Amino acid sequence: QQPVQSPQAVILREGEDAVINCSSSKALYSVHWYRQKHGEAPVFLMILLKGGEQKGHEKISASFNEKKQQSSLYLTASQLSYSGTYFCGTETTPGAGSYQLTFGKGTKLSVIP
């Protein structure tokens, strides 16, 4: 089942904050976040494991709420370089012989001066 990302798109001014959500109808084992700039390949941001783990990457952090089967990506004090499409990829069955990720449709983030 494809996770649902919200919002689909968001426009920010430099310095503003944003939250991107990723929800699944199935129990999650891990959530992976990637960013893709226009015309480029997706680039890894972080992986979160079940257990409410929160990770940070400079001013980009994320949380994982196992009970709610969702993850949120937090972007604080946004910079122009944050523009791109953010994808969450979810893994629902650990160690089952396959590690395929199911990606959401993405959230397009545009940061303007």
Add this chain to the structure above:
Amino acid sequence: GAGVSQSPSNKVTEKGKDVELRCDPISGHTALYWYRQSLGQGLEFLIYFQGNSAPDKSGLPSDRFSAERTGGSVSTLTIQRTQQEDSAVYLCASSLTSGLNEQFFGPGTRLTVL
């Protein structure tokens, strides 16, 4: 070191023709993934290879799609009798091992079926 490379970068073909897309993963990476990305859509999983294990083909949309990985390195995705709905960007990714590892994506092959 070199990243994941894919060739060709662009491929235009006529409906009904077969195409082969190539992926060279990062040296030493045992896991290799193929995804398809249509305009405005997410990354659709196609197939996954891990070492010498049987590949996970559960994402292949039809029997016109097949892939192989020779010598645990280079992979080829083949689409037979292409259809217009096959038009998309095909992305390959590799990771050190499977599971909780960062996937490194290649630049993709943009396939256009006329």
